[in-house]
Amino acid sequence: MAQKNSDKKSNKKSETTNKKTSKTSDHKVNAPTQSTPKATVEAKAQKALALAAESVQAAKKAVSDSSKKLRKRATALTEQTEKLAAKHAKAQTQLKKAEKKADAEAASVKPRQKSSARSAGSGVDTSLLTPPLPSPQPAAPTLIELRQRAKSQGVTGYSRLNKAALIAALESSTKK
Incomplete structure (x- = not known):
């Protein structure tokens, strides 16, 4: 039995070496022995150059189309910016007018606020708690x-x- 096992091992080793040699020998058989003719290489190069030139032309066209679109978008944005600037200026003038009007109203209301400011020191607004006093009768x-x-x-x-x-x-x- 010992001999059978050793025979099996030796058979396996020889099979693996045979496989390795057969792969390398197949590769050598399939390798081209002659170089391709110079005319076919030049033809392939010409085709590649033509394809590259077409690709460049397509890219240039795409760039010009996109730049046209970008210019249109830029002009639209410029117009929109001008409109918004005009609205902003109008709103500013209206705000200034409203501030002037509010200042004028505040100036006329200030004397009343002074009396309520005295009561504000206590933290309670007494103008809401007390009824208005009757107008005093003219004194002598x-x-x-x-x-x-x-x-x-x-x-x-x-x-x-x-x-x-x-x-x-x-x-x-x-x-x-």
């Missing part, structure tokens, strides 16, 4: 006001009269 005119009225009406000796006498003199001068 001061001595200075009475003397000014007497002077304008031409009452004689108004500077030496007291408040009650000035009131009486003004009432009598208006009745005449």
